[in-house]
Amino acid sequence: MLDFAGAATWLLVATAGATALVMLAIAGVRVVTTLRRRRGSRAHRTAMELVLRITDGEAVPVPTTRRLADALALAAAKTVHKVRGADRQALADWLVEAGFQDSALELMSARRATRRARGIELYLAATSGAAPGPVVPMLRDPHPGVRAAAVRALGASGARDAVPALVAAIGARRRPISASAATMAIVDAAPSSSASLDPAWRSDDPRIRRIAADISGYLELADARAELERALTARDVRLRTHAALALGRIGSPSSIWALRTALRDADPRSSEAHALRGAITAVQATPGDEAGG
Amino acid sequence: MSVVSTVITVITSALIVYYLLHGVLFGGLVVRAAITIARELAWPDTIAHDVTFANPLTPTVSVLVPAHNEGAGILQAVEALLELRYPHVEIIVVDDGSTDRTAAIVIDEFDLVETEVPVLVQTVPQDGATLATYRSRTHPSLILLRKDSVGRRSDAINAALRVSTSELVLMIDGDSILEPDALLHVVQPFVDDAEVVAAGGVVLPSNGARVHRGRIVSTAIPRGWIERTQVLEYLRAFLVGRSGWSSLNGLMIISGAFGLFRRDIVVEMGGLDPTSLAEDADLVLGIHRMLRDRDQPFRVVFVPEPVCWSETPSTLRVLGRQRNRWSQGLGELLWKYRRMMFRPRYGVLGCVTMPYFLAFELFGPAAELVGLSSAVVGIVLGILPARLFLTYLGVSILLSVLVSLAALLVEEVSFARYPRARDVEALFAAAFMEPLWYHLLHSWWRVTGLVRAIRRRESGWGEMTRAGFGQEP
Numbered sequence: 047m048l049d050f051a052g053a054a055t056w057l058l059v060a061t062a063g064a065t066a067l068v069m070l071a072i073a074g075v076r077v078v079t080t081l082r083r084r085r086g087s088r089a090h091r092t093a094m095e096l097v098l099r100i101t102d103g104e105a106v107p108v109p110t111t112r113r114l115a116d117a118l119a120l121a122a123a124k125t126v127h128k129v130r131g132a133d134r135q136a137l138a139d140w141l142v143e144a145g146f147q148d149s150a151l152e153l154m155s156a157r158r159a160t161r162r163a164r165g166i167e168l169y170l171a172a173t174s175g176a177a178p179g180p181v182v183p184m185l186r187d188p189h190p191g192v193r194a195a196a197v198r199a200l201g202a203s204g205a206r207d208a209v210p211a212l213v214a215a216i217g218a219r220r221r222p223i224s225a226s227a228a229t230m231a232i233v234d235a236a237p238s239s240s241a242s243l244d245p246a247w248r249s250d251d252p253r254i255r256r257i258a259a260d261i262s263g264y265l266e267l268a269d270a271r272a273e274l275e276r277a278l279t280a281r282d283v284r285l286r287t288h289a290a291l292a293l294g295r296i297g298s299p300s301s302i303w304a305l306r307t308a309l310r311d312a313d314p315r316s317s318e319a320h321a322l323r324g325a326i327t328a329v330q331a332t333p334g335d336e337a338g339g
Numbered sequence: 340m341s342v343v344s345t346v347i348t349v350i351t352s353a354l355i356v357y358y359l360l361h362g363v364l365f366g367g368l369v370v371r372a373a374i375t376i377a378r379e380l381a382w383p384d385t386i387a388h389d390v391t392f393a394n395p396l397t398p399t400v401s402v403l404v405p406a407h408n409e410g411a412g413i414l415q416a417v418e419a420l421l422e423l424r425y426p427h428v429e430i431i432v433v434d435d436g437s438t439d440r441t442a443a444i445v446i447d448e449f450d451l452v453e454t455e456v457p458v459l460v461q462t463v464p465q466d467g468a469t470l471a472t473y474r475s476r477t478h479p480s481l482i483l484l485r486k487d488s489v490g491r492r493s494d495a496i497n498a499a500l501r502v503s504t505s506e507l508v509l510m511i512d513g514d515s516i517l518e519p520d521a522l523l524h525v526v527q528p529f530v531d532d533a534e535v536v537a538a539g540g541v542v543l544p545s546n547g548a549r550v551h552r553g554r555i556v557s558t559a560i561p562r563g564w565i566e567r568t569q570v571l572e573y574l575r576a577f578l579v580g581r582s583g584w585s586s587l588n589g590l591m592i593i594s595g596a597f598g599l600f601r602r603d604i605v606v607e608m609g610g611l612d613p614t615s616l617a618e619d620a621d622l623v624l625g626i627h628r629m630l631r632d633r634d635q636p637f638r639v640v641f642v643p644e645p646v647c648w649s650e651t652p653s654t655l656r657v658l659g660r661q662r663n664r665w666s667q668g669l670g671e672l673l674w675k676y677r678r679m680m681f682r683p684r685y686g687v688l689g690c691v692t693m694p695y696f697l698a699f700e701l702f703g704p705a706a707e708l709v710g711l712s713s714a715v716v717g718i719v720l721g722i723l724p725a726r727l728f729l730t731y732l733g734v735s736i737l738l739s740v741l742v743s744l745a746a747l748l749v750e751e752v753s754f755a756r757y758p759r760a761r762d763v764e765a766l767f768a769a770a771f772m773e774p775l776w777y778h779l780l781h782s783w784w785r786v787t788g789l790v791r792a793i794r795r796r797e798s799g800w801g802e803m804t805r806a807g808f809g810q811e812p
Binding site: 053057 | 381383396533724726733738740741748
């Protein structure tokens with residue numbers, strides 16, 4: 047026979063105790079978080095003032111307290127990709143001088159994934175994206191969140207040297223990165239030539255070649271024209287469509303023949319034909335010897 | 340021992356096991372949710388949203404806003420959508436046969452003119468005929484579609500889906516106010532992971548909040564006990580339930596008030612099921628089934644940070660109708676997808692989430708009724724000591740309070756969206772009061788909903804009397 051009475055009394059005491067504990071925890075958390083937020087917001091304000099002074103070229107000493115140093119690192123990481131030119135360089139120089147680059151490299155090899163991701167952001171802030179070398183291997187990090195952080199940071203810092211690595215990482219069989227995030231990052235990095243997209247153009251996977259077509263179109267990379275015209279004859283219809291859209295954006299009149307040939311072979315009611323017609327209109331609108339021929 | 344005594348002992352033992360199991364599962368969910376949210380908050384997001392905001396390749400989003408007699412809140416809802424910090428948003432408001440000024444308000448306030456909006460997806464059905472389509476002259480991304488109502492929200496959503504042009508579609512309610520960064524938060528999983536097909540965010544009651552130019556400028560716990568108790572319910576459902584299930588890849592429900600989906604997947608599903616009362620959960624379950632059946636890797640995620648503020652019922656009559664409909668919808672949904680249950684092919688969703696919803700959400704009130712009846716019979720016949728019954732009742736009340744407080748603790752540790760101390764005190768009070776009155780009513784509404792589901796009764800749009808939002812002067 048079960049001892050219902052004993053079990054009930056035990057349960058009552060346990061639940062009452064747990065309820066009281068949770069109530070105390072809520073009250074405690076509220077007090078602690080209120081204090082932490084107050085202090086955090088003070089530190090953030092001070093850090094932002096320091097960031098402004100640094101970008102103004104003032105000689106700002108390294109903060110002596112850990113809290114302010116952390117707040118400053120965070121503020122710098124937030125700010126660095128929003129500023130350009132001399133401001134950006136001043137901030138990056140100061141971060142290197144203050145030893146933040148070394149701290150960032152240490153963080154990037156931390157055991158916790160979130161710390162590695164913070165390290166990536168701080169490193170790119172400190173180097174202004176000029177030396178993305180140590181971040182590139184993070185595109186193969188075991189944690190997808192760290193890989194995503196590396197992708198974003200490389201894009202935000204305009205690290206053009208990292209574009210081939212980004213392209214290669216999209217097609218990786220093991221530990222791949224998000225194609226969408228990588229495409230956005232490459233567009234942000236804005237390579238000036240389609241040569242950096244070579245790994246994508248050489249891929250057997252039409253999805254990867256579609257990405258190369260999209261990027262070439264958005265960045266209007268004229269030297270991608272030959273690859274795009276070749277893509278108009280690919281077996282994958284979506285690749286053909288993306289290539290047509292990209293050629294339309296590039297708007298080179300030299301593409302007219304390739305586009306017209308592709309249109310002749312396309313299903314007239316398909317989105318491919320729609321894209322081809324749009325591209326033909328776009329290149330015809332561009333002044334040039336061969337347009338409208 | 341008599342037969343009656345044996346029966347009562349068996350029922351009591353079974354119910355103790357039942358509630359113990361529920362406690363263990365829900366406790367596990369609380370822990371999972373707390374860990375997931377803590378991990379989520381630990382990730383640096385200093386540049387993610389800026390990068391997404393500024394990039395020309397950021398996924399485009401169509402916001403589908405079904406509105407049926409939403410005159411009290413539609414202006415603020417559309418203002419909030421126009422204020423969203425997101426680069427490519429198309430807003431499609433569907434006036435679903437409103438008899439109030441819903442359409443007139445949108446047309447007048449945002450300078451809409453009648454214009455043709457092409458239907459791009461013919462494969463998604465629409466029963467109520469489209470009467471007219473409009474586009475704003477001042478905000479060209481704002482479209483209004485007026486249609487005949489067939490009494491179903493799903494038909495209004497489908498009508499909007501047919502004309503939507505974006506990669507992602509966000510489904511919200513006509514009285515929902517999104518936080519300015521909400522889209523950036525909820526789109527991010529789609530950017531970071533190509534396998535994400537659907538994402539839901541937190542919905543909290545807007546009752547008590549103050550709005551200025553489409554933005555929530557202050558949050559406070561509403562004054563009425565009905566609304567206060569719903570704040571607790573929403574915290575439990577969203578912060579604990581959905582975060583927990585999502586962390587196990589077993590999320591079954593994405594709220595119709597705030598759900599983002601890949602448009603091609605929704606179109607492939609044929610839009611929302613026009614016959615379902617739980618069309619939001621129906622869509623999520625349908626997606627799970629379709630993608631699992633073709634072995635396509637996918638993720639349905641929950642993002643705990645962005646908030647959609649939505650007005651909740653403030654009278655028992657309206658609340659009762661809503662909960663009745665939800666319970667009926669859940670019953671019909673679980674019946675429709677019953678073949679997914681207990682099949683490893685459907686992962687955590689089929690083996691844990693759906694059985695949990697069946698046993699504890701759908702049949703929970705019925706189990707309570709059985710327990711209460713057997714206890715009364717036991718006490719009357721002298722089989723069950725009244726003191727023992729009262730002790731168990733105390734345990735059950737305290738467990739209910741504990742669950743609410745656990746959700747509140749998760750909220751306090753993570754976001755603390757109710758800044759004033761007296762708000763927390765009010766929620767403490769609501770947590771202790773809830774089992775004494777609200778729970779009983781809720782159980783009754785759920786039982787009647789279950790009966791309606793079993794008897795296959797028809798139901799339509801839930802009519803709700805809106806008070807609108809408190810305006811900041």
